Structure formats: C-alpha cells, structure tokens
Amino acid sequence: ATSRRHEDQPMTMQSPDITGFRFSTADFGERDRLPSFREQIGRMIVKLDPEPLSAGAFHAEANVRELPGLGIGSWACSNLKIARSRELLDGNDDLVLTIITSGNTRASQRGRDIELGPGQAVLQSSAEAGNMAVPVSPSRFVGLRLPRRALASLVRDPEDMLVRPLPANTEAMRLLALYIRELDDSYQLATAELRRAVVRHLVDLGALIIGANRDAVAAAEDGGVAAARLAAVKADINDxxxxxxxxxxxxxxxxxxxxxxxxxxxxxxxxxxxxxxxxxxxxxxxxxxxxxxxxxxxxxxxxxxxxxxxxxxxxxxxxxxxxxxxxxxxxxxxxx
CATH class of the missing domain: 1.10.10.60 (Homeodomain-like)
Known part of the structure; x- marks a missing residue:
C-alpha cells in the first residue's frame, strides 16, 4: 500500500501529477539494506517502519505509484514485519486494501489478527497503528490506497470491514491485481483524462472487493470492471x-x-x-x-x-x- 511521498524524496516523474518509485534491498549491501529501506521507503514514502521478523536475511521490493487522489503499490517481501506505529501517523485517514497474490502474510490492527493466503485481501486504516508480517517464505501482494471520501457513496460501511475477512478469489480481486500489473508494465497515463479514468476504475474495483452497494456494482460493470476485463483480454493476447x-x-x-x-x-x-x-x-x-x-x-x-x-x-x-x-x-x- 502507498502513502503520500516526502517532499525531499526523489522520485521518477511521469507527468505533472503522477510519480513512481522503485526500490529493492538487493541493490544495497547487507549492512545498508535495513536503514536504506527504512529511510527511502518506510519513513518517506509509505510511512511504515520495517524490521526483520526473525534472525537472518530479509528481502523487499517495492514499486510504488501515486496517482491523483490514490496510490498503488506492488510488493515482494520475505522475513519482514512492516508496521505503522503511532509516531508515523500523519493525519492521513485513507483506507488501504491489500491483496495477496502469492505466499502468506499476517495483518494486524485494532487488536485483530488475520492470516492471509493467495487470493485473500484485507482492509486497514492509515489513521491507526497496525502491521503486516511476512514469514521467511517470499510473499507478493498489491496494495491500493483509497480515500474514504471516494468510497462514501460506493460502500455501505467500509469502517466495519477493517481487518475482517473479505470474500476470497473474487473476479474483482483478480481483475484489480492484473490491472495494477498492466499499469506497471505498459500504461503511460499520458493525459489527465486517462489518469482520472484509471483512478475511477481502481476505486470501482476496490469498492467491489470491500462490498459495494447495488448502484456501485451496476456502475462498476461499465467502468472499472469493463476496463480491467479489457486489460485482461489484451494481456492474454500478448501472452x-x-x-x-x-x-x-x-x-x-x-x-x-x-x-x-x-x-x-x-x-x-x-x-x-x-x-x-x-x-x-x-x-x-x-x-x-x-x-x-x-x-x-x-x-x-x-x-x-x-x-x-x-x-x-x-x-x-x-x-x-x-x-x-x-x-x-x-x-x-x-x-x-
């Protein structure tokens, strides 16, 4: 999941209102990996504090993108606990939807713990302390940071879905993970109109995963679901x-x-x-x-x-x- 970037942090500028940042601990020496990860990603980009879950090597890769009013991230981690402590809370109350694409992860917040496997997802709040823990076996997951106001008219009660089991392996989950992959691989998002459309599509898919109301489900069929299905068709053709x-x-x-x-x-x-x-x-x-x-x-x-x-x-x-x-x-x- 992503958060607002630090003003001093260099990022790859793709347009006046979209930024991207890639990071891998493999690019650093063993002694520098944890402090570099904490500063370049943990403190400045996503407002999280990472630390190894147990003794031994750990690994993290992140591809973080900021669109107008929304953030997306693709992650690969092993032997890592990523926590949002009270000291890192910055007034941001966005909701963070995380989908596990491979491996296993544990999410904790509000005194609740959920074990997550491939095809499962969890919703957490950026306004509260919490963490995610990845064991030694590698895990991959995608994250979507959604403003609460964007979900207000689409989801009946997103607050009630925090750190609770969401329906697993739904079409909306698969489409969202693939759509984010396609954004990483091929979408240039060269115009403001295209960027706004992509944000709408991602919000549609996020709402469906969390639990969209009847009107939002109908609207998503012609919006985010249609766009993601077309992306899936194009990806299959290219494969x-x-x-x-x-x-x-x-x-x-x-x-x-x-x-x-x-x-x-x-x-x-x-x-x-x-x-x-x-x-x-x-x-x-x-x-x-x-x-x-x-x-x-x-x-x-x-x-x-x-x-x-x-x-x-x-x-x-x-x-x-x-x-x-x-x-x-x-x-x-x-x-x-």
Missing part, C-alpha cells in the same frame, strides 16, 4: 501472440468470458479483436527487427515467431502499417 491459431473463442474460454462480451469490450474503445491482435503482432515484429539481439534471425523466422503463417501477408500488412518493408526497417540499425 499468446506466437500462436498462429490465436482465436477469439480460445481467449474467451481462458478468461471465462463470452466471445460477444469481448467483442463489446473492444467496440467500446473503437477497435476489434482482430485489429488489436494484428497491431500487436506487427508491433512485436517491428521490435524484433530493430533489436540487434535478433539480427541473426531471418524476416521469415520473426514473422513466424509473432504468429504470422504467411510471409507474403506479413510483408504486405507490415508495409501498409509502417509505410516501409520489414527489410527497410532492418536495414536502418545495421547502417547505423
């Missing part, structure tokens, strides 16, 4: 581009959606399933053709690797899309 027989029914079956639902998702953004698949294959081919590491591969081999079974069709569509032939693209880095 299977090399298969020449990549089809709409196959993707729908893997994601437990109907082909028509996927078609509607693409229609909502002015595209089609086939157009997206072709565009991604051409983009990956372009990348391979310009990558010196693949200079020994023939154009035909590259075309086959990205799912084209017909070299003539690949050459035609590539030239139509980029205005030059695959051979022209490959010649540029070689001349350079």
């Amino acid at each position: 299977n581009l090399s298969y020449g027989d990549l089809t709409l029914p196959a993707v729908a079956a893997r994601l437990r959606l109907t082909p028509r639902h996927i078609q509607r998702l693409f229609e909502s953004v002015g595209s089609t399933f086939s157009e997206f698949v072709l565009g991604q294959r051409l983009a990956r081919a372009h990348h391979l053709l310009t990558d010196p590491r693949h200079s020994g591969s023939t154009i035909g081999t590259i075309a086959f690797e990205v799912g084209f079974g017909d070299l003539s069709y690949f050459n035609r569509t590539f030239r139509r899309h980029y205005g030059v032939t695959p051979s022209d693209i490959r010649a540029v880095p070689r001349r350079s």
Whole structure:
C-alpha cells in the first residue's frame, strides 16, 4: 500500500501529477539494506517502519505509484514485519486494501489478527497503528490506497470491514491485481483524462472487493470492471501472440468470458479483436527487427515467431502499417 511521498524524496516523474518509485534491498549491501529501506521507503514514502521478523536475511521490493487522489503499490517481501506505529501517523485517514497474490502474510490492527493466503485481501486504516508480517517464505501482494471520501457513496460501511475477512478469489480481486500489473508494465497515463479514468476504475474495483452497494456494482460493470476485463483480454493476447491459431473463442474460454462480451469490450474503445491482435503482432515484429539481439534471425523466422503463417501477408500488412518493408526497417540499425 502507498502513502503520500516526502517532499525531499526523489522520485521518477511521469507527468505533472503522477510519480513512481522503485526500490529493492538487493541493490544495497547487507549492512545498508535495513536503514536504506527504512529511510527511502518506510519513513518517506509509505510511512511504515520495517524490521526483520526473525534472525537472518530479509528481502523487499517495492514499486510504488501515486496517482491523483490514490496510490498503488506492488510488493515482494520475505522475513519482514512492516508496521505503522503511532509516531508515523500523519493525519492521513485513507483506507488501504491489500491483496495477496502469492505466499502468506499476517495483518494486524485494532487488536485483530488475520492470516492471509493467495487470493485473500484485507482492509486497514492509515489513521491507526497496525502491521503486516511476512514469514521467511517470499510473499507478493498489491496494495491500493483509497480515500474514504471516494468510497462514501460506493460502500455501505467500509469502517466495519477493517481487518475482517473479505470474500476470497473474487473476479474483482483478480481483475484489480492484473490491472495494477498492466499499469506497471505498459500504461503511460499520458493525459489527465486517462489518469482520472484509471483512478475511477481502481476505486470501482476496490469498492467491489470491500462490498459495494447495488448502484456501485451496476456502475462498476461499465467502468472499472469493463476496463480491467479489457486489460485482461489484451494481456492474454500478448501472452499468446506466437500462436498462429490465436482465436477469439480460445481467449474467451481462458478468461471465462463470452466471445460477444469481448467483442463489446473492444467496440467500446473503437477497435476489434482482430485489429488489436494484428497491431500487436506487427508491433512485436517491428521490435524484433530493430533489436540487434535478433539480427541473426531471418524476416521469415520473426514473422513466424509473432504468429504470422504467411510471409507474403506479413510483408504486405507490415508495409501498409509502417509505410516501409520489414527489410527497410532492418536495414536502418545495421547502417547505423
């Protein structure tokens, strides 16, 4: 989970109103890992105090992003207790939703303790002392910091859900974890409109996990749920581009959606399933053709690797899309 950044802490600026920060204890010597983690992440970024849970090595990785009015984080930890002490409370009363994607974690707050495994989630308050403990076995989890006011009209009583079991392995949980992964991997969020839309989608999904009211559930179907399902479809396509027989029914079956639902998702953004698949294959081919590491591969081999079974069709569509032939693209880095 994330909190407001310290004004003196350097972060990667991606736009005037979005910041990002990556950290790994593996980048530091063993003696410097704990003090560096405490200062760079624990005290300045997330207002948490980390310490090893038991004697021995510990590890932590964090990818923290701040969007307007909302924070997201992806974490990988082992042998670590991360506490928010009373001394670190700063008046922030946001709610923090944490979803475990692998391993096991224990969450504590308000005198309650919850053991969490993959597919489970917990809601905690930034305004109260509490902690999360990760055993020696590595765990991964994603966190979402949600302003209370954003949930006021969406969730019946979020306060009552603090440190209580939430429904496990729901579609909303899976979609939120994947949506955050896609944000980390590929979304540039270049415009204010796109950033606001992403924040709305994340709030929608968070509300569904916590327990959205009937009106919020209906609104989320056309908002955050639809956006996250489309992201899941695109991720599945990219994972299977090399298969020449990549089809709409196959993707729908893997994601437990109907082909028509996927078609509607693409229609909502002015595209089609086939157009997206072709565009991604051409983009990956372009990348391979310009990558010196693949200079020994023939154009035909590259075309086959990205799912084209017909070299003539690949050459035609590539030239139509980029205005030059695959051979022209490959010649540029070689001349350079």
